[in-house]
Amino acid sequence: MKYLIIGNSASGIGAAEAIREVDEKSEIVMITDEMKTIYSRPLLSYLFDGTILKKDLYYRPDEFYEKKKVDIIYNKKVNKIFPEDSFVLVESGEKIFYNKLLIAAGAIPKIPNIPGIDKEGVFSFRNLNDLERILSKIKTAEKAFVLGGGNIGLQAACGLKSYGIDTTVVVSSSYLLSQLADETAGEIYKDLFEKNGISIKTNSNVTEISGDKRVEKVKFKDGTTEDCQILIIGKGVNPNIEFLKSTNIKCRQGIEVDEYMRTNINDIYAAGDITETVDIVTGKKTINAVWPCAYEQGRIAGFNMTGLMKKYQGSIRMNAAEFFGLPFISIGIVKIKEEDYEIISNLDKEKNIYKKLVTKNNIIIGLLFVKDIDKAGLYHNLIKKKIDISPVKSILLKDNFNTGVLISLIKKDKDLLTEDVLSDII
């Protein structure tokens, strides 16, 4: 048996680790078009703002490949897959054969169609290469703009600011973090960023980028222009499916898989940011492009590539982050679109504490917590299990809601008499 994994990030590593739990002997080959390191993308933001050093970027220790007996091929791009003959064609012309293939090729940044977008000084922020290019230009910059007020955009802004650069975040919506948060939380973070010296420009957009070779000015929707030496694009990602176009692997937005992470083609699996999975909350197929989902999907795919039949329970949109010492967690649906949703929330503006749960028919379908985040996992458990919360609704956001209440809610009282109460509610 020979396993081939395209990609060595969250989902690829998840798969390799799972395969080795079951199959100690067979050959595993991983291939990546990136350079020589096994790093975690989310850590790039911490490197950018100086929280960690480059040597701390690693996700698994150096000896990972050796210990797991994985052959790693760095710096080579897979150009094409030939499912009929079970091989992939690498840029340099060589063929790599496989018995089971995992496509864990992730996502690439969305680049908006703005005149001048290809000028020097305009960057995306997806990999180490991007960050190194940004850092190489940082000494010659005084004014920077970040396009997009999501997690990545805000992290990039913090990075720029840490170098003393005058930084403005430009967002098309009326508040920050509009994909993960509601207006209340978005406002809290807007105030926080402004207090920390980062400007926020809402309801705006960059419509033109000008300059000789390198960006010198950006023009906004309202017609005004400003000087700019660095522009970072943080407008989300697209699944990296371009190189699959010549195959019959079924894609909609991302690669379609069944509950065993199999594509429509025999022996080919997919996982991570490139993959559409069923969202536990909405029941619809979607791409939940976050680290925990990518790892778990890779893990399930890995097990199933060895012949096990493990079902993936589905993905869920989830983000945890912290800016300027203020953490937040956001899970599932946090903004209401229809009327039969109910909201349970409380806000302490002075202390920046905000808690909100969205429920539908007494099932929690979304969570948004700012600052006071330590119990988020309990509600996450209730969301995933679709537990009826009506017996505890009145205390759901109170201090006395705790793991004891959770146990009582999930287990019937008489079940409590067994010894392994806790492992049963996981």
Place this chain on the structure above:
Amino acid sequence: MSMKKIYLNLHKCLGCKSCEIACGVEHSSSKELFSAINEFPLPIKRVSVFSTVSHCIPVRCLHCEDALCLFACKSGAISKDESTGRIIIDSEKCIGCWTCIMVCPIGTIYIDETGKTAVKCDLCAEKEIPVCVLSCPTSALFYK
């Protein structure tokens, strides 16, 4: 793999919280109750006793077979010790992103007093038997 776990005899737990105190002291630098309470950062206990409808239950990390915190940790700070099965957080590597807190289904990961890293039960890395088990006056907890 010889994986030892902490088990609970539910009928015996009185909710006295001796385990909580012992855990806090064990995770202090002095390992003495009276100096531990004046330390900075204040030591954090990694077990909490909760009451359910009918019982008291001390809750700490279960060192899950399929540990969601391990799968979710985006820095690689969480690992599984292959010989003992313990799920360990490397506090040097942890960047305080709280992804693990978001996914632990029983809420047993805590933020340390500095607000910078996640901490949880390490089964008393330096001890043969975890101190919660040793401190329990009714032997509700046992380790095997």
